[in-house]
Amino acid sequence: MRCYICDGEMRKVKKDVETTWKGRTILFRGMDVWVCGSCGEEAYEPDDVRLMQGLVQGTLHRPEYPEVVNVEEVADLPGEQPDGV
Template structure:
């Protein structure tokens, strides 16, 4: 597998993933990923991306009860 950005070799490793959502911010410290040995760009596989999306759906669902309603 080669890096989309610099064509370097991608190695199986792990990377952090941060995302800013409406009303909260989340960081997973270490998710399995392909990481470029040259530029450090991380690429997550579909399996991990699906779990991230599912986790965010659940968080969004609960978070909507925690946010102040705008008038």
């Protein structure tokens, strides 16, 4: 895969990704991330983005929510993925 910023070579690595949405911060452990070896730009697979969005949005209606999500543990659990993933 080539970087869309600098055309450098990208490689897939496992990485922790922290995201904040509507004031809620969640750390996703073990995400697959494409990282450019030249400029450091990061990219995600569309299915992984949908998974993160669905899990974060799903926490908005709960008074308590997970601060850390281990992606490898929840990826195969029924009911943990948003529709269409």
